[in-house]
Amino acid sequence: MPGVDIVIPDLSYLVKNKNKIRGVVITHGHEDHIGAVGYLLKEVNTPVYGAKLTLGLLESRLNEMGLLTTASLNVIDDQSKISVGCFKLEFIPVNHSIPDTYAVVINTPVGIVLHTADFKIDYNPVNENVTDLNRFSELGNRNVLLMMADSTNAMKEGQSMSERAVGDSLDNLFRKASSRIIVASFASNIHRIQQVLNLAEKYKKKVCVFGFSMRNNIKKSVELGYIQVKRGVIIEDFEIKNYKPKDMVFIVSGSQGEANSALSKIAFMKHSKINIEKNDLVIISASVIPGNEKYLYRVINELFKNGANVIYQALNEVHASGHAYKQELRLLLTLVRPKYYMPVHGEFMHMESNALLAMEMGIKEKNIFLLENGDVLNVYPNRITVNEDAKINVGSSFVDGHGVGELGDDVLKERVILASDGILNVSIVLNKFDRKLAAQPVIIPVGFIYESESDDIIRKIRIILDEDIKKYTTTSMSINELQNSVKKRLRTFLYQETKRNPVVLPVIMEV
Ligand SMILES: [Zn+2]
Ligand SMILES: [Zn+2]
Known part of the structure; x- marks a missing residue:
């Protein structure tokens, strides 16, 4: 989107509930996982947990935002057992398209919740071990209540390439x-x-x-x-x-x-x-x-x-995805054997495929949750339900320059038009006493007509302006009405001539 540097989730729910937040856990250093952390820390300074590379990549961002000295960054690895509020966390190494990716085991007072992170199972990885299947298998003996699993490639049959x-x-x-x-x-x-x-x-x-x-x-x-x-x-x-x-x-x-x-x-x-x-x-x-x-x-x-x-990829095997295909998801499900299952990470259609896969693997349909951002899931001992009454607003926030704010839709629309369709600047100077033109209108088209057509179009614009100004001179029309009329007529005319919708900016002054 033009002039918008970054799109991040709406953080207002987190800010409003900041006294309940005990920390942020990051599974790996990809943009979609670390990109908004700095904006959150600005509002809620809470401890951050992540692996060495993840925090290394995050540090550069926080440094740019001037947050590095105040942030509390805590390195975790596969041996870590940490307490965050009433939760005890463990981390299982998984393969992905960036090193140092960890699935998170959350021991909660009501049961174990597993988040797989973005993962794949690469039996022949580069510079790291295979996704730790032993740990997942051990976990399977501990009655996992809920498993949340990467859906990105859940529609693809077979096994991802190594x-x-x-x-x-x-x-x-x-x-x-x-x-x-x-x-x-x-x-x-x-x-x-x-x-x-x-x-x-x-x-x-x-x-x-x-x-x-x-x-x-x-x-x-x-x-x-x-x-x-x-x-x-x-x-x-x-x-x-x-x-x-x-x-x-x-x-x-x-x-x-x-x-x-x-x-x-x-x-x-x-x-x-x-x-x-x-x-x-x-x-x-x-x-x-x-x-x-x-x-x-x-x-x-x-x-x-x-x-x-x-x-490129279509011609040769020069890229492997970092996300699990169906066979890898089936293997993990077989090892972990959760009671409840929740597809995450992907478009709704990908999560749908993931849900179907879990059903085929024997998880009851009523125990599978297909949720959208902002939905609320209540986790009780041995029972999980969707809270139909609660819905959190997590729409997008647009970051413009250095400020986070909701840029109005109009502003964004205007920028889209400016970028694709150009601008027409028109300045008109009128005589206060006789309501006639005090000087020739200045017409400056930017970015929507070719040099060769421009003389002809400007000549026609002058004719339209003359008509409007004549009407202003001879009636009791206000400046505002003149401005609106100029805007409307020029827009229609320019669309007919150029099939574009430039922003028309008439500036009218009285001297
Ligand atoms: Zn990722
Ligand atoms: Zn991701």
Whole structure:
């Protein structure tokens, strides 16, 4: 949304109930899990619990917001047993597309609640262990009351691909590459970045990293020991000229085709350090998030036009999802054997698939909860019900610059129009005494007509203005009425002429 930097959930319920909050537990360092934490801490300064990498990534954010010194950050790992209010928490390591992801076991006074976090089961992971199935199996013997499970891939049959298999595909591509290799990925996909670095070492290539978040995350991960790389493999941009094209690998951000990302700039020859060249091999090692297709395809088309070879997910196994497919969910359900089940994380359709899967696995339909954000679930000893009367307002808040607030719908609509349809500025100066024009109206169209059409359109706008002003001069029309009439007529006219709806801003002064 234009001019809106970030969309976060409405925090007002939490702020209103801040005396009941004992802490925030973060399962992993992905944007959708840490993005709003700073905004919450601003209002409610409560302890935060998370693994080392998770808190490392969060720290950079809190630092930017000036909250680092006041925040209470507490590192947890698979051995931790912590008390948060009346809850006792344990953490089970799971595989996901970022290291240091933990499922959370919440021992409550009325029973055990399990939150799986975003997870998958990778039997051949990179730099970490397989999701700790022993711990889940132990948990299964402790009468889990409620299990909340990741639904993102619950509609997909089978088993998600192993991160290692992605490494094999990448290895094939690296081996055959005859010129530069450009790899675009999510900046948080530390395992993927590690694999690219390993391959660079294996094939004696140098790596240069572009993109703010990509550079930042790699630096942080090397610092904290989540990425291992030999000295001298990663080089700075001024050193590129010392190496042959076939000895260079670039790791860049922009796997979703974002307009200002490194990949997009490279494709459109707008990057200050490198541009796309014939025979470059571009590997887009990410899935495209629904809605981003047209942006990414625009970039891919441009890369092909400029002579590069582009490998993306549809062509080759260069990406593995971080979320469990049906087989993985079935396995976890079999081990944990909860009484109640609640699909979480995903669109409603994904949660629906997850609910059906749980039913097939023998969980009673009435024990499965398909809830929406803001619904309230009451957990009693051995019994869970949806509280139909309570509904919490958790709509979106828009963060504009540095303030959180509800920007009105009008403001947002206006910004959408400004961005896509342009503006027409009209200033009219009238003589107070004879109500006639004191000077020629100034007409400035911004961003919606081509130079070639502009003279003709401006001439027609003048005719409309003349008619309106004549009416003003000869009747008792007010300035306000004149303004509204100008606005309305110009909008209709511009739509007919250009099929666009620019914002019309008439400014009328009397002298
Ligand atoms: Zn995640
Ligand atoms: Zn997530």
